[in-house]
Amino acid sequence: MLIFLAKRLGYLLFTMVVVSMLVFLVLELDPSNVAQKVLGPYSNDEQRQLWMEANGYLEPLPIRYASWLGNFMIGDFGMSTRFKVPVVDILLPRLGNTGLLALGVLLVMVPLSLLLGVLAGMKEGSVQDRTISVFSIATTSIPEFASGVFLVAIFVLWLKLLPGVSNMIGGFDIAQMVLPVAALVLYGFGYITRMTRASMAEVMQTHYIRTAILKGVPHRQVILKHALRNALIAPFTVIMLQINWLLSGVIVIEYLFAYKGFGSLLLEAALNKDIFVIEACTMVAVLVAVGTQTLADIGYMYLNPRIRFS
Amino acid sequence: MVASAETEEPVAQRQSGLTRVVKAIGLLRESPVGMIGAGIVLAWVIAAILAPVLAPFDPNATIMPFQRPGAVDPASGATFWLGTDKIGRDILSRIIYGGRRVLIYGPIATVAAYAVGIIMGLAAGYFRGWWDAVLSRVSDIVLSFPIFVLYVIVISTFGASGLNIVLAIIFASAPGIMRIVRGLTLDLRNRDYVAASQTRGESALYIMFVEILPNARGPLIVDACLRLGYVTITIGTLGFLGLGLPPPDPDWGGMVNESRALAPAFPHMIVYPCLAISSLVLGLNLLADGLREIAIRD
Numbered sequence: 001m002l003i004f005l006a007k008r009l010g011y012l013l014f015t016m017v018v019v020s021m022l023v024f025l026v027l028e029l030d031p032s033n034v035a036q037k038v039l040g041p042y043s044n045d046e047q048r049q050l051w052m053e054a055n056g057y058l059e060p061l062p063i064r065y066a067s068w069l070g071n072f073m074i075g076d077f078g079m080s081t082r083f084k085v086p087v088v089d090i091l092l093p094r095l096g097n098t099g100l101l102a103l104g105v106l107l108v109m110v111p112l113s114l115l116l117g118v119l120a121g122m123k124e125g126s127v128q129d130r131t132i133s134v135f136s137i138a139t140t141s142i143p144e145f146a147s148g149v150f151l152v153a154i155f156v157l158w159l160k161l162l163p164g165v166s167n168m169i170g171g172f173d174i175a176q177m178v179l180p181v182a183a184l185v186l187y188g189f190g191y192i193t194r195m196t197r198a199s200m201a202e203v204m205q206t207h208y209i210r211t212a213i214l215k216g217v218p219h220r221q222v223i224l225k226h227a228l229r230n231a232l233i234a235p236f237t238v239i240m241l242q243i244n245w246l247l248s249g250v251i252v253i254e255y256l257f258a259y260k261g262f263g264s265l266l267l268e269a270a271l272n273k274d275i276f277v278i279e280a281c282t283m284v285a286v287l288v289a290v291g292t293q294t295l296a297d298i299g300y301m302y303l304n305p306r307i308r309f310s
Numbered sequence: 311m312v313a314s315a316e317t318e319e320p321v322a323q324r325q326s327g328l329t330r331v332v333k334a335i336g337l338l339r340e341s342p343v344g345m346i347g348a349g350i351v352l353a354w355v356i357a358a359i360l361a362p363v364l365a366p367f368d369p370n371a372t373i374m375p376f377q378r379p380g381a382v383d384p385a386s387g388a389t390f391w392l393g394t395d396k397i398g399r400d401i402l403s404r405i406i407y408g409g410r411r412v413l414i415y416g417p418i419a420t421v422a423a424y425a426v427g428i429i430m431g432l433a434a435g436y437f438r439g440w441w442d443a444v445l446s447r448v449s450d451i452v453l454s455f456p457i458f459v460l461y462v463i464v465i466s467t468f469g470a471s472g473l474n475i476v477l478a479i480i481f482a483s484a485p486g487i488m489r490i491v492r493g494l495t496l497d498l499r500n501r502d503y504v505a506a507s508q509t510r511g512e513s514a515l516y517i518m519f520v521e522i523l524p525n526a527r528g529p530l531i532v533d534a535c536l537r538l539g540y541v542t543i544t545i546g547t548l549g550f551l552g553l554g555l556p557p558p559d560p561d562w563g564g565m566v567n568e569s570r571a572l573a574p575a576f577p578h579m580i581v582y583p584c585l586a587i588s589s590l591v592l593g594l595n596l597l598a599d600g601l602r603e604i605a606i607r608d
Contacts, residue, residue: 247456
């Protein structure tokens with residue numbers, strides 16, 4: 001158990017180090033390029049040279065990488081060239097906002113997709129199963145930006161029920177959360193539903209379920225007591241892995257709804273070449289993604305005793 | 311005897327391959343969902359091929375701005391069936407030509423990603439050992455990136471061009487394909503026919519591409535169909551984020567991005583391109599579902 005945990009954490013660390021190297025190489029391989037991004041396109045060569053000298057950019061690559069990584073570890077991500085404030089000061093509130101959005105999505109998506117998946121998987125091949133499967137294929141086929149546009153067209157422009165912009169300028173407003181959450185749920189729930197369905201269908205074919213049915217246990221009890229517990233192990237992993245997808249989805253949805261979150265910050269930074277913000281955002285995104293993958297592995301082992309000691 | 315056996319073998323294989331394709335199309339007719347999907351995809355392919363005939367206007371020509379769907383162009387008498395955008399280009403024509411663009415870039419990116427992923431997967435699964443360890447680790451690391459974070463950084467750093475988008479898609483998709491191919495190869499390499507050709511003294515390349523790969527095609531075809539849908543979504547979403555195929559040629563996601571601010575007054579400018587991309591991806595996903603159903607039944 002401990003060896004497994006140590007292995008997973010070591011792997012997490014290894015991935016983060018490799019990713020940090022990749023990010024550093026892509027964005028900071030050429031120091032004069034960094035100077036140009038920091039000082040702007042109208043700076044001259046002399047200014048750039050002075051800046052590079054003052055900030056240690058004339059050192060060899062490995063030393064620059066080491067000091068960059070060191071600063072990163074203590075939370076010094078540098079200054080945003082666009083907002084002229086430390087990156088941490090913008091990043092933290094944005095992360096909080098995205099955390100809120102993601103929480104909303106998970107709170108709606110997980111119960112909904114588990115319920116639909118179990119309903120579909122209970123009787124494989126039934127009308128109920130086919131309907132749910134086709135419906136989840138259909139919603140998964142609509143890209144996030146398109147489902148966002150459709151929701152806006154229906155609920156904002158046609159029915160005039162909800163606001164189409166979620167910038168929270170007048171403070172937090174739950175009505176502004178509805179459409180971003182709905183758009184992300186629409187695109188994401190289909191996958192979990194299909195995975196739950198597959199897992200449920202598999203469990204329903206096992207001997208112990210057949211035994212339970214044959215000895216006359218009420219159908220409801222077979223599903224709730226015998227099948228569900230085993231069928232929900234696989235979806236747990238899938239849900240954890242959906243966090244990785246959610247980090248992609250929030251870029252699109254936050255941009256569409258002008259939501260001040262992590263995704264829109266990364267996109268803005270990328271479009272404006274705000275180099276230190278891009279670096280910080282990427283590292284945070286990968287840390288969250290790999291962290292949830294690690295948690296998924298540990299949780300899966302905890303839930304499924306069969307693989308615990310193998 | 312030996313010579314004739316060798317010349318006959320590939321012919322026999324080709325025939326069985328052809329009959330299987332015919333059989334697969336016949337089987338697809340048993341899956342209504344798959345048929346609907348195939349129909350939608352086929353309709354888009356035909357529209358893309360016949361774009362110059364079907365599109366009523368030049369997709370990049372400025373004609374009359376802010377026309378609503380159904381308005382008539384007084385100069386030519388032709389109808390703007392889906393209206394025009396803010397600089398007066400016909401939206402229907404742009405959607406048809408946009409389909410052409412997506413149906414060129416999407417398959418190119420998917421096929422290229424498959425080429426890379428198949429080679430990586432075959433090498434990892436067949437040679438195992440170091441090959442497998444290194445390739446699997448590299449894949450794990452690429453796959454640990456949230457995919458659009460990767461696209462946004464790569465494309466904003468190297469610039470938004472058709473080539474860069476295709477390269478970014480290969481980079482991000484090949485590891486996933488590699489995992490599937492690797493898994494299939496690990497299973498297939500223990501079959502008797504692989505042992506037979508090893509005994510015959512065939513080269514590793516021959517065994518990987520002639521013995522193993524053709525027998526792995528079933529799951530790969532289903533995955534390719536799904537992946538093509540996902541690549542279509544990727545190209546559209548990049549366009550929407552302002553990182554897509556460069557203007558002025560039409561791009562579905564780009565059309566939505568350009569007209570976003572005008573949506574409250576002119577919803578048609580963003581709704582129709584969204585319907586276009588959603589229907590194409592839906593067609594591909596339904597087709598994949600139909601193919602999978604057939605694969606399971608076989």
